[in-house]
Amino acid sequence: MRERVGDPIVDRLIEPLLSGIYAGDIDKMSALSTFPQFIEGEKRYGNLYEGMRHLRPEQRVAEVGAKKVGQFASLKRGLKSLTDRIAERLERTEIILNCSVEQVEEIDGGYRLLTNRSDIDSERLILTVPPRLIRQFLPKVDSDFLAEMKPHATATCSLVFKEGDIELPFVGTGFVTSQEADVVITACTFIDQKWPHAVPDGYHVLRVFLGRPGADDIVEASDEEIVATALRDLGGLMTIHRKPSQTVVSRLRDGLPPYAVFHSDRVRALRAEMGRVYPGVLLAGIAYDGIGIPDCINSVHEQIKQMAAQG
Template structure:
């Protein structure tokens, strides 16, 4: 073993790049992180809503991290943030706006698939015919899933169009700012793929994989007959931090040696890396099109990353004075409804750290792949349009006292069928051409924060090894 200190370079200072840097740092390597913009965090941003002194600092990108995935919890613990962890205020209903009215999002479902036979009994979101059609999944032959398909094609075949359009697409397509008729089953909904391959049915498979969800409905059911988000005690699904998700970025950049943190320093070609002869390992953690420019000498990188599609999102976060007009975690606006608004997140009802009884803090999200209508609007038109659409669902009695606009152009990679095979090909080709370079970030193994953390750390571990 040599005691020479090794040097790693990380390109891109979002959560994936900083997680890779954290891994190198913990192993005793020197690490330089180069970030093109003037702030750390990439899509993670906690910023003020309004210009007043003391304006609330609110998440403008992700506001929730999945508990189930270990990578997020582990990093929070290592950064000493466990005491700042918060969970959604339970139980708050979530709604869907369709047919001109609100429907409580039915409980007893996983990704919109009813795992409890009673899940859809008490909602008029899905007709009786739609429920019967979905139940055919239980008696249909398993089918052949040898090739990757779209989430939509599988769900339409197994469960019918009604459930697919009115429940599954708003949930699964919504998270990806996409529609499920273009997203890869294996890459964007691995749970559904697992249910089919392991159990031959979506309803039966997810029911076996999540017995507590069916059991919660069948056993610990409240007596109100409300089969929406009923008050059943379950471990929280998400966490955040009392200072917002941006606290993770703050702590990472506090822990990493300041001499290695370079803001406003884009790297567009490998020969732009300072002191290249001293570099032992490189992690590229930028969006895909930047990777294609950086290491375009690798054929699979050029072929598969240069044109990886991304969806853009435009948001208005508003403070509405007075009592919140709805006590909800949020409202989804399904694609079939035709609105520009895709979701409204009622942050002050959802999270304890944003809780307020005298005002509503609401984040309005628009934009999905193929729908960039709001991206072309000026800020005032965007705000008025999104508030107007929200007003159709929940009449708002007051004008906002503060507004924050956040544009995220090309923010969310779209995993199309065959994505995982293409990523495997890219990685294999990269190792052949550049054994000391690895890739990390939302373009590869999952867009969620835990997946990006795990990907960054794994990239660094491979190079450390």
């Protein structure tokens, strides 16, 4: 990117947009695993600008074969409606909630999950836990990739304002900030503008993101400090007449993994190694095949197909 469009555009436009989605250093990120349409567009039209001009979203799907579902998705009745619906539709399935796997042991013909409840024996496993736990559970896998897959922690802070208590600075659904900007917040979504169904009339809800790759100490700060930081930074960008009537802070410590150069090759190598040393154990989820929920659903589907193909 730097060679093609120059540092100012990368630092002030591309880096804030991409690193808000993909954690990690933009200079180490894999274009192939994150935005393959950039590469495809450049190849096809001779340079990046022409490629981007031609590859409008609908063409990306049709021409480049990009996934038909958007990279990020949300649901009208909230994400819980997804898990509720899955639970309703599953047959011949036991769902065990609040069950933490503490270790995985090899046993005759399969594996034993040692949990905080009871042990679970299984011939095969699809593991969707964070990479740090894969290393702990399956130590025979010698993978630099897993060791380097340190997710970047994120905090979000939702601020509820009564109409009139805040003046949104522009018509839109939110903004991202540049590393060069003198703020801690990395992005802000105007929820009532982006998803009007989610906010009752007469309110503005702002969801603020905090914690940059390599600078995520703020995530461990107290709720009060996170809210104060968010309000201070927002105060420099818009007019806040009164404090929010409600605030909710969430922390995602196993947040977004870095997708570095050669990501897909390394995932392929890891899965091959896993198949050799732990036959019947498959890996799916945010660390491997894309970071949005649709990507993760596809990731699990693919692994189920693999498992079925193994007989």
